[in-house]
Amino acid sequence: MSDYILTYSKIKFFPLEPIMEDIKIEDIAHSLSLMTRVNGHCSHFYSVGQHSILCYREAKSRGYSERVQLGCLIHDASESYISDLTRPVKKNLPEYFAIEEKLQSVIYDRFGLGDLSDEERKQIENVDDTLLHYEFETLMEFPIFDVPPKKGMEHEFSLRDFASVENEFISVFKNLYNQEN
Template identity: 45%
Template sequence: MSDCITTYTGRHFDPLHPEEALICIEDIAHALSLICRGNGHVKSFFSVGQHCILCAREAAARSYSSRLSLAALLHDASECYMSDVPRPFKKSLMDYLKQEEKLLKIIYRKYLGSALSQEEDMKLKSIDNDLLWYDLKYLLGETPAEPKPAIHITVDYTVLPFKTVEEEYLKLFRQLSSRIGQ
């Protein structure tokens, strides 16, 4: 049995030995539109793809660069190949975290030209954490202990067909990529 996964576009991808040439934005958009946030423990389906789109929109609304907006769109792209693991559990998976970081650096290099700087990474984590607050509140019905973060977009948790999310992800990817010249 092979150590590869077969992607949506038919590529044979080894997540432990990722090859940049096999990374495909169509695979990323498709898979992320079908992976549910919160390991499926939400009141209604909300995909990782939808979350990434919101992150990219929030980055743009904060007047961050097109590069950082594209990074926000791609920040969970490794989950296309490695699946989504909930944060509380992921923290204990050192090997997973190393592989995820390695794969994400390759994805960023392919689509952004380089890995993120420390400052870019901090800005992206801030957006991700801010939107997580909304996920916890509106997808899980929890009231997070932290104060409600100020965000610049409207968060909409409407259940959308995966194809709609996939197409929106690809459209935003093309727009942002064209602005950074990739």
């Protein structure tokens, strides 16, 4: 068995030695639209793709740059190639962090975000944590933070068809990426 996965678009993708040209937004959008958040432990199916779209919307509502908005949309893109682990497990597997960081870095490079500043990365992380809090509060009735983080807008966490999430993800990406390049 080789060290590759076969993607939705039938590309042999090597997650440990990623080739930038093999990274396709269609593969990312499709995979993330079918991948559940919090290992599926929420009240209904809620995908990483839906989370990513809401992160983009939150960044936009805060008036963050289009670079940060795009960064928010694709911040979990590595998961489409290597899946994800829960935070308690992930923090005990430094090798996973290294693999994830390398892959996410190649993905950011692929889409023109390889030079994100520390401030832009902090904005993306803050948006991600904000959504995490409200996802848990809404979908699991369990707030993550004692003091709810400030949010720029209200978010809808209802059940969505994966195809609509996939299509919206690609549409948002194309709009932002075309403006950036």
